[in-house]
Amino acid sequence: xxxxxxxxxxxxxxxxxxxxxxxxxxxxxxxxxxxxxxxxxxxxxxxxxxxxxxxxxxxxxxxxxxxxxxxx
Numbered sequence: 001x002x003x004x005x006x007x008x009x010x011x012x013x014x015x016x017x018x019x020x021x022x023x024x025x026x027x028x029x030x031x032x033x034x035x036x037x038x039x040x041x042x043x044x045x046x047x048x049x050x051x052x053x054x055x056x057x058x059x060x061x062x063x064x065x066x067x068x069x070x071x072x
Contacts, residue, residue, distance in 0.1 A: 004044060005044055007046050008045055008046065011050055011067060011070050012053070022054040051067040
């Protein structure tokens with residue numbers, strides 16, 4: 001990624017028990033989830049999704065620790 005691109009950190013907090021919002025995000029067409037996570041959303045700006053409980057490979061205390069590191 002170009003060094004002039006500013007990363008915008010994002011932490012997805014899932015407040016309800018369902019994953020409907022996550023499914024809606026993952027099923028977007030324009031822009032696609034790939035475009036949101038890889039491309040610049042605005043010139044010089046890139047979203048860095050640092051925590052999302054539904055799409056992360058990890059689970060448990062390690063993942064919660066990662067989230068806490070980002071939030072605090």
